[in-house]
Amino acid sequence: MTMAYLWAWLLTTASGAFLSLALSAAHRPGRIATALGYGVALGMLGAAAFTALSARAGTTHAWLHAAPWLALAGALAGCVALYRQYRAPAAATGVGEKVEYWKSVAVGAMLASLLWRGSIIGSEVLLRPTYPWDAWDAWAVKSKTWFLLGHYVPFVAVADWLREGTAELYSGPAWAYPSTLGWMQVWFASAAGGWIEQLVNLPWLVLWAGLLLGHYGQWRALGLNATRAVIFVYILGSLPLLASHVALAGYADLWIATLFGFSVLAWLRWQERGERDQLVMALICAAVLPLLKLEGMVWFLSLLAAIGFGVLSPRWRWRAVAIAAAVLLGVILVGQSQMLFAAIGWVRSGSRVVDIPVIGKLSLTWHGEAAIGVIRSLFSQSNWHLLWWSVAPLVVWRWRVLRASQALCLCGLLLLGCFGLLVILFVFTDAAEWAESYTAVNRLVMHITPAVISLLALLMREPASLPEPARTAAARDPQPDPA
Amino acid sequence: MRRRALAVIAVIAVWLLVLGTAARIPWSAPLFSRDQLTLKGQDFRPVMGAGVEDGSALGVGAIASDGNAMQSIPLERIRASDFPLLTFRFEDFPRTLELLLVFRRADTPDDVQTLALPWPGDGVVTVDLHAATPAWRGEITELGFAEYATPQLVPPSIAFRPFRLVQARLDSSAWNALPRLLRHAWFGYQPWSLASINVVGVSTDPNASLPVTLVIGALLSLVVCALLLRWSRAQWLRAALVVGALAWIALDLRWLGDLSSKHQLTESIYAGKSWQERARLQPDEDIAGFAQLARQQLADVRQGQRVLVASDSTYMMLRLIYFLLPLNAVPLDAAIATAPAHDWPDDTVIVLCASKHWHYDEAASVLRSEARSVAVTPMFAGGSLAVYRVRGAGR
Numbered sequence: 011m012t013m014a015y016l017w018a019w020l021l022t023t024a025s026g027a028f029l030s031l032a033l034s035a036a037h038r039p040g041r042i043a044t045a046l047g048y049g050v051a052l053g054m055l056g057a058a059a060f061t062a063l064s065a066r067a068g069t070t071h072a073w074l075h076a077a078p079w080l081a082l083a084g085a086l087a088g089c090v091a092l093y094r095q096y097r098a099p100a101a102a103t104g105v106g107e108k109v110e111y112w113k114s115v116a117v118g119a120m121l122a123s124l125l126w127r128g129s130i131i132g133s134e135v136l137l138r139p140t141y142p143w144d145a146w147d148a149w150a151v152k153s154k155t156w157f158l159l160g161h162y163v164p165f166v167a168v169a170d171w172l173r174e175g176t177a178e179l180y181s182g183p184a185w186a187y188p189s190t191l192g193w194m195q196v197w198f199a200s201a202a203g204g205w206i207e208q209l210v211n212l213p214w215l216v217l218w219a220g221l222l223l224g225h226y227g228q229w230r231a232l233g234l235n236a237t238r239a240v241i242f243v244y245i246l247g248s249l250p251l252l253a254s255h256v257a258l259a260g261y262a263d264l265w266i267a268t269l270f271g272f273s274v275l276a277w278l279r280w281q282e283r284g285e286r287d288q289l290v291m292a293l294i295c296a297a298v299l300p301l302l303k304l305e306g307m308v309w310f311l312s313l314l315a316a317i318g319f320g321v322l323s324p325r326w327r328w329r330a331v332a333i334a335a336a337v338l339l340g341v342i343l344v345g346q347s348q349m350l351f352a353a354i355g356w357v358r359s360g361s362r363v364v365d366i367p368v369i370g371k372l373s374l375t376w377h378g379e380a381a382i383g384v385i386r387s388l389f390s391q392s393n394w395h396l397l398w399w400s401v402a403p404l405v406v407w408r409w410r411v412l413r414a415s416q417a418l419c420l421c422g423l424l425l426l427g428c429f430g431l432l433v434i435l436f437v438f439t440d441a442a443e444w445a446e447s448y449t450a451v452n453r454l455v456m457h458i459t460p461a462v463i464s465l466l467a468l469l470m471r472e473p474a475s476l477p478e479p480a481r482t483a484a485a486r487d488p489q490p491d492p493a
Numbered sequence: 494m495r496r497r498a499l500a501v502i503a504v505i506a507v508w509l510l511v512l513g514t515a516a517r518i519p520w521s522a523p524l525f526s527r528d529q530l531t532l533k534g535q536d537f538r539p540v541m542g543a544g545v546e547d548g549s550a551l552g553v554g555a556i557a558s559d560g561n562a563m564q565s566i567p568l569e570r571i572r573a574s575d576f577p578l579l580t581f582r583f584e585d586f587p588r589t590l591e592l593l594l595v596f597r598r599a600d601t602p603d604d605v606q607t608l609a610l611p612w613p614g615d616g617v618v619t620v621d622l623h624a625a626t627p628a629w630r631g632e633i634t635e636l637g638f639a640e641y642a643t644p645q646l647v648p649p650s651i652a653f654r655p656f657r658l659v660q661a662r663l664d665s666s667a668w669n670a671l672p673r674l675l676r677h678a679w680f681g682y683q684p685w686s687l688a689s690i691n692v693v694g695v696s697t698d699p700n701a702s703l704p705v706t707l708v709i710g711a712l713l714s715l716v717v718c719a720l721l722l723r724w725s726r727a728q729w730l731r732a733a734l735v736v737g738a739l740a741w742i743a744l745d746l747r748w749l750g751d752l753s754s755k756h757q758l759t760e761s762i763y764a765g766k767s768w769q770e771r772a773r774l775q776p777d778e779d780i781a782g783f784a785q786l787a788r789q790q791l792a793d794v795r796q797g798q799r800v801l802v803a804s805d806s807t808y809m810m811l812r813l814i815y816f817l818l819p820l821n822a823v824p825l826d827a828a829i830a831t832a833p834a835h836d837w838p839d840d841t842v843i844v845l846c847a848s849k850h851w852h853y854d855e856a857a858s859v860l861r862s863e864a865r866s867v868a869v870t871p872m873f874a875g876g877s878l879a880v881y882r883v884r885g886a887g888r
Contacts, residue, residue, distance in 0.1 A: 127749060130756045137763035139772055142690040143808075146815045158819040163797075168823055168831045171799070175838025178797035181823045182814070206768045248745045250693040253752065258690050390702040392693045395744045396737065399708055407730070448692045 015209060018057070018073050018201035019216075025084025026053020031091035033287045033294075035098040040230025040239070047224020048291070050216050051268055055298055056080055058194035065196070066162035072200040094287075113237050120244035124222070127253055132215045134257040140207045145260020148184035150210070153195035155180055157205055190301045191262055214259030221268045222247050225460060228275035229467050232282060233475030242467040246460060251393040251452055262303040263453045269295045269302065270309050271460030274421060277317060278468070281417035282477050292317070308431065309457060316424035320416075364439070372435075377442030384436050387451045394459070401462065408469040411476065421465050428458045500721040504714045511710040515701035516674045517624050519666055526667035528575055530568075534658040537564040537637065550584070550657040553640070560649045563595065564658055565637025570599055573630050576663035577623035578670055581638070583613040584657040588758045589647045591684070593639040594622075599632040607639070611681035618681070619673035625699050636661070643684050645808075647762060648778045679703045680747055682754040693748070703747065707740045780809055783846050783878050784816030790873040790880045791820060791842060799841040801825040803851050803862075813846050825851070834867045834883060841883040843869060853879065 027049030034044060060079040065072035109117075140146045156162050163180050171181035195210045202209040222243050229239045246252070255264040273295035280289040296313040299306030322330060358365040365371045388398040405412060405422075412418050432454055436445035444450035513520070534550035542562030543555040556562045579594065586592070594608040606628040611618055622629040638661075642652030664670065678700035688695075715736060719729050763771050775781045791800065800817065803825035804810035814822045825843060843860065845851050851862045853874070859866045860881060869881035 123745070123749070127752065130749075130752050134756055134759055137759050137771065139775060141685070141687075143687050143811075144690075147811045151815065151818065154815075155819045159796075168827045171823065172828060172832045172837055175799065175841075178821075180821055183811070183824070183827075204768075206772070208768065208771065245741070248741075248748070250748045250752075253748075254689055254693055257752070257755075258685065261690055387692070390705050392704065392744070392748065395748075396704060396708065396741050399704070400737065403733075448688070450691070452691055 012201070012203050014073065014203065015198070015201045018077070018198060021077055021080055021084065022053035022057045022197075023050050024053070025056055025080050025087065026050055028084050028087035028091050029053075029056070030291075032087045032094060033291045034231075034285065035091075035094035035287060036231075036283070036285050037095075037098055038231035038283075039236075040227035042227070043223045044227025044231060047220045047222070047227055048272055048295075050220035051224070051265075051272065052294075053080075053084075054194050054197075054213050054217070055190065056083060057197045058190050058192075061197045061200075062189065062193040065200075068160065069156045069162060069196050070160045070200060072157075072196050073198075074200070076197060109237055117237055117240045120240055124244060124247045127247070128215070128219065131218070131253050131257040135211050135215050135259050136208045138208070140211060140260050142258045142260055144184075145211075145258070148187055149191055149260055149262060150195060150207075151182050151184060152180075152187075152189055152192035153199065153210070154205055156192070157196050157199045186304075188301050188303060188306075190298075191265065211259035214256050214264060217264055217268055218247075218252070218256045221252075221264075221271065221460060224268070224272055225275065225464065225467075228272075228279060229464065232275070232279055232468055233471050234467055235472060235475070238467070238470055238472075242463060242470075245397070246463050249394055249397065249459065251456055252459070255453075255456070261453070263456055265302045266299060266306050266309065266457045267460050269298050269306075270313070270457055271464060273299075273313055274424070274461040275464055277313070277320075278417050278421055278464070281320060281420070282415075289317075305454065305457070309428065312424060312428055312431070316420060316427075319423075320420045372439035372441065374438050377437055377446070380442030380445035381437045383442075383445035383448060384433065384451055387445070387448060387455065391448075391452075393452050397459070397463070401466065404466050404469060411469055411471075415477065417477075418465065418468060421461070421468075425458055425462055425465060432458075496721050496723075500718050503717040503721060507713045507717055508710055511706055511713065512671060512675060513668070515706045516671050516678070517621060517701070518668055518671060518674075522666040522668055524668050526578070526664040526670070528665040530571060530576060530663040532566055532636070532661040532663075534660055537566045537658055537661075539563070540565050540637065541639070544658075547657055550659045552655065552657050554655045556640070556653045560652070561639060561641045562653075563637055563639040565595065565635055567635050568633055570632040570634055571663070573598075573633050574623070575665055576633075577621055577629070577666055578619060578664040578674075579622050579661065580617060580619045580664060580670075580673070581610075581613060581661040582617045582659040584615055584659055585654070586613045586615070586656045587652070587654040588612065588614075588682075588684075588754075588761055589642060589652040589654070590640045590656075591643045593641075594620075595635075595637045595639050596629075596633050597635040598628070598630070599634050602634065610638075611677045612684070614682070617673065618677050619670050620677065621674055636663075643758075644776075645687055646684055646776050647758070648774050648776055650778060651762065651774070680750065683751060684758060685755050704744060707743065711736045711740055777809075777812055780812045780846070781816055784813055786875070786878055787813070787817060787844050787846075787880060788820070791817075791844075794820070794842060795840070797821050799823070799838050801828050801841060801843045802846065803843070804846040804848050805850055806847065809846060813844070817844075829865055829867075835885055837883055839883075842872070843867065843881045843883060845879045845881070847877040853881070858884070 023046070027045045029052050030045040030048040031041075034041065057073075057076060057080055060076035060083070061069075061072045063076075064079055065075040068075060140150055152165055163178050165180045165182065165185040166174075167185060168181050171179050194213060198213065199205050199210050225246060226239050226243045229242060230236065234242070252264070252267070255261055273292045276288040276292035276295060279285055280292060292313070296310050299310040299313075319327060319330060363371060363373050387393060412422060432451075435441045435454075436451055441450070535546045535548070537544075537551050539551070539553065540563040541557040541559075542553060544551045544553040544562075544564060546552070551564060553562055553564065583592075592610045592613060594610050596606050596608075597604070598606065606626070608622070608626045608628070610620060638658060640656075642649040683694060686695075715729065715733055718724065718732065724732065762774060766774070773781075794800070798821060800820050800822040801824070802810050802814050802817070802822050804813065810824055814824070822844070828837065845860075851860050853859075853869070853871065854861050854866075857866075858870065859868050868884040870884050871879070871881055873880040
């Protein structure tokens, strides 16, 4: 590992953390964790953006071309952060949480368990060359090509590639995939001084740590006490499929899960605490999703719809629901229709066929085997421990808290909608084969999993830390202390 | 006090019921197996690779040239239904190898049936063959073990290390096998696979699901305790939280153990090596070798020149393209499906790797695959690799 590589990491982390601090001026618990968590993710994406903009002609030393811009952006964000922190009201000096001895031991054990697994999966990343199929077949193709060539070349469809025989064009099965992660890999490869797959894949480990830190920080800012926040960090960090995506680094799904989770948390914080800068953060995290993976567009639009729905007055919400239902009914009745969606393009529906540009043509029919596949994925296989078994009982138990909090209700509706989309995709369309073969069902469910855990965590807040009227509702619930 | 004692007994009964069902042990089975057939390691003969008698065991010291080893023993037509349980023991079995059970049935003497077995390590492993494969039926005439490098994970050149086959035993069903059956069904080591990014574990795992078993056992235990001990709602909730947390921790410890075992394999292959050595140690070292050879043959291609790659195996074709980067390579089938060969750029090159679908017709100087053909000039042919330059392309 070279000094340049370490500097590249320092720069990404610092600039991202400053940007995060600039967008969260309020002094709330978990501020540093939030800044670091969001910071590493935003910093790496910032590095990708500046590499794409400034290093196309010289990818071998890409990081040297992009680093000054990233440093400048980080410095500017740092100045804004300092200014805003200075102007922000001082934090209330609350009495420290008194934690019983056994809880301290339990928290210590959970943190030790996370550190242990972090060391194992980190070592896996640093030892093994790029392993899983799409990591080398799809996600690393552009970055490896650009880096080894020493300059950028466009990737095009095979037809264009054959037609333009003399032009320096490239192609491949994943030519249309977004290039953001590719540029990030170029940044780290150039800093490492060579195409060293282990060092190019290390961001996945750091992102996992950032995911845990960012969620911890935001849960604390949203009123979860430290012990419960650590419990839910353990729950999130112990999920086997999430750890597998780090150990077998190279897929974009962990990035989608992290950024979607971050966006939902920032949105919740804006709703509950009224911090406008968190809305900006939520929109930034959401806007990045389509740049990471094509399916990210679906989550981006879902988030936008939820945010838009949330700002409507109650009367207009019902109208919006009625309009959406009428449009859907019209589409079903007419049978054949096409609609232009912002950022997606024309969605065409025919008799039992839907053609969505992001996903492709899907014929609509019931797939029983796929339904069984989805159920097995969530409840029977070892991907999620007991997470999906716990969701319904916890929601039922904390139903009053959920009903009393508009922010949590909206979050629940968003996640229910996202889950519904996945169920429709896997059970009613040709994508059923991905559920029957288990090739995509778990990875797509993973996209919303951190956000689902956030919802559960926030339902488990102590009554005193809930905004009214959820506080009164929670006080009426029986309270066996889960922490 | 009496209620508590009753609750304890009821919970034990619940878990016996749940675990027994999970292990698929018939309720009529005795505590100890009635029939046993012990096969000493020394009685197995090496079919592939080399082995020598080592006390009562068989020491396997070498693999065959194709990277496989196999040891087998003929049986006197035993009824599979009488012996559903297989217990076996190896010593020094390397983590880099995968183990298969191979057997023949009297009704299909020319067919070899196979079943993937859990990694044996140094301990005793028990498997319920009846539950694991529908092929375990009829009369068995031969039984053996086969070993090979864990596919797509371990470079075959470093996979083999000598080990000893100590003993195998076939048993009738019995309750005393319960702990061993469940231990290997739920806690046995499973190596990483290409599917691990999609599913943790094996999606076709025939064993009962541990999460489902834990949930059912926990729920039944809670209901029994709530009824017998007359719990209040708050007590029930507290107990449910505690039981849920314990179940989560149990699953997590199992996952950590598995993760740790997976990592031991990775360490045994890559630890202590430089970045370059790690890059060289590819699990598919044969494809990496083909890529190196192809690169030598394509040393004079201009930057950006089109290269089309074909292989019978999609994995091999895509992997070869990745290894060839930054050469400008695309699957041959994708190009053929897009435009006729005469529309391709005039200096297009084709690389065939382990391909039987595509073959070179020397008389006509064309590559053929079913109804498709491409006029080419051979540049290189050696072993499973061949390189051609497309002739008559117009661009």
